[in-house]
Amino acid sequence: MAALRQNQSVENKHKLSNTLRNWLPILHSSLSDLGEAMSPFIDANPVVEVKSGYEENFEKKIPRKIISGQVSNSRTEQIEALTIQKRSLYDVLDEQLEAPLFPTPISQSIASFVVANLDENGYYEGDSEAFCKIKNIDISEFEKVRLRFSHVEPIGVAAKDLAESFVFQLESSDISEEAYPLCVEVINNMEDIHSYSRKEHFSEVMRVLGTFKNPPAIEYQEDSAQIIPDLMIFFNDDEAIEVKLNDAYYPTILIDTSYAVEHEFISQKIKEAKSLVDALDMRKATLYKVGLMIVEYQYEFFTGGAIMPLTLKTLADEFGHNPSTISRAIANKYIACNRGVFAMKEFFTTAIDEDVSNAAIKEFLVTIVKRENHNKPLSDMKLLDMIQEKFKVTMVRRTIAKYRKQLNIAGSSERKKLYYLH
Structure with a gap:
């Protein structure tokens, strides 16, 4: 029995x-x-x-x-x-989470965590340290695996910010060897992009940057x-x-x-x-x-x-x-x-305090940036003051910078240059 x-x-x-x-x-x-x-x-x-x-x-x-x-x-x-909706970003990425880029169980586990923690723009915003602590691995090993996403389609996803996404995309571009170093420099110093305008190969750099997807998951946003x-x-x-x-x-x-x-x-x-x-x-x-x-x-x-x-x-x-x-x-x-x-x-949002969600903060941030004076864009400190006054919460400037990056909003200096270009 x-x-x-x-x-x-x-x-x-x-x-x-x-x-x-x-x-x-x-x-x-x-x-x-x-x-x-x-x-x-x-x-x-x-x-x-x-x-x-x-x-x-x-x-x-x-x-x-x-x-x-x-x-x-x-x-x-x-x-x-x-x-009928086309294949989702997750579907496309899932097909690539295997050898040769991710050949081991731990690399596949890291890659899956990265994909599960992409925001709506395709940027990575997960808690890497918490994951590494649970898996008992070093943060450098985690980053080594995450950076392999520079070879994953759509190229640019899983980057932490716009600059890193552009670096990912640069590796697959048709830029010449002569223009490559300048392009890396420009990407890492976008706020001063005009200071490079007299450099040799600058026109090629601008042509290549103009082909990059911004944000990296934009084609999936359009289909949604x-x-x-x-x-x-x-x-x-x-x-x-x-x-x-x-x-x-x-x-x-x-x-x-x-x-x-x-x-x-x-x-x-x-x-x-x-x-x-x-x-x-x-x-x-x-x-x-x-x-x-x-x-x-x-x-x-x-x-x-x-x-x-x-x-x-x-x-x-x-x-x-x-x-x-x-x-x-x-x-x-x-x-x-x-x-x-x-x-x-x-x-699903993260609470700023008991009654305010970060979704409401971000929505307000987008609104005030859209309405700002193009000749004098608002600094992060000014944005912080306006948000704290509006929602009666206490925050720090780096949180505003983080939200800007998640929303694909450039810094005040870069926005001023972009307004000038348009």
């Missing part, structure tokens, strides 16, 4: 393992790429047939409360974008408007907020049980097919729970207020997963509501 219980336990663990193995790539993919993510699991399975979820009219699947609601965000029009939301959040007829999965867009998995199940091969394929169904259900359950948590923590936003502080760690603790796994899970996932269509990651 003990042996029977042991066999059942092993079988259950094996089933769970198969489901989890299927679940991760299915969870990480966007809704529009779900069919492609599932294809490796179904191509070699004769008992599975998949019916696409894209055959009906999308607008009919959106609750009328979302379409007819008074919307204060221009991105509402994105609800009706029906074009053409999306299909995973969740819809709206107020029902009883004025209660409701979270609804966009499950009508999920592919339907049909299992053909007409085969002779006593055949070992067929029996195994049916088990694999059932694991795939379980994995798809796990994706739905996970994203639905994410939606419920977002409503719980960001209720004020859905009633017209601002996004409140909410970290990935809070969500990770609820799920019992690593924050980097949650970061990948919400990547390329979107929510439609009566204020528009929003990336899930927009609902």
Whole structure:
């Protein structure tokens, strides 16, 4: 009897393992790429047939409360974008996280961490020291692996700032050997770019710099408007907020049980097919729970207020997963509501204090820079004073500089030169 219980336990663990193995790539993919993510699991399975979820009219699947609601965000029009999204930045990078650039388990682990901690522009903003402490590796080893991203497409991603991104891109450019040293010097001293104008090869340097992507993930930002939301959040007829999965867009998995199940091969394929169904259900359950948590923590936003502080760690603790796994899970996932269509990651911010999120700070920073006097751009200290006065918080100047870099906003001197050029 003990042996029977042991066999059942092993079988259950094996089933769970198969489901989890299927679940991760299915969870990480966007809704529009779900069919492609599932294809490796179904191509070699004769008992599975998949019916696409894209055959009906999308607008009919959106609750009328979302379409007819008074919307204060221009991105509402994105609800009706029906074009299937191209491969995401994560998809493109994942394909390259292997030999020869990342041949060892530790190099692949570092590379995966770097990818999981890219901001919307493609810049790396992860806590390298914390990762190295957990993995018991030296920071120099981490950096050695991160710098290999200079050979990864799209070139420039995983750099820490604009200058480093340009250096990454320089290595793959067609610049001549004679102009290369000057280009490196110009990149590292962009604020004084005009001081090099009389140097030999300056025109070639400017031509090459003009071909660089800024920010490095810009082509994926442009595609992100053409999306299909995973969740819809709206107020029902009883004025209660409701979270609804966009499950009508999920592919339907049909299992053909007409085969002779006593055949070992067929029996195994049916088990694999059932694991795939379980994995798809796990994706739905996970994203639905994410939606419920977002409503719980960001209720004020859905009633017209601002996004409140909410970290990935809070969500990770609820799920019992690593924050980097949650970061990948919400990547390329979107929510439609009566204020528009929003990336899930927009609902997760770091708190400046109990009531102010860094998302609000960054939004204000962008606004005041857009309105600044082009002849006298605001210094970081002036920006700091304005932010502290607006939000009644205490910050330091280097935090403003950090936010500028994340938002791809140049320093005041460089902005003045850029305004002059335009």
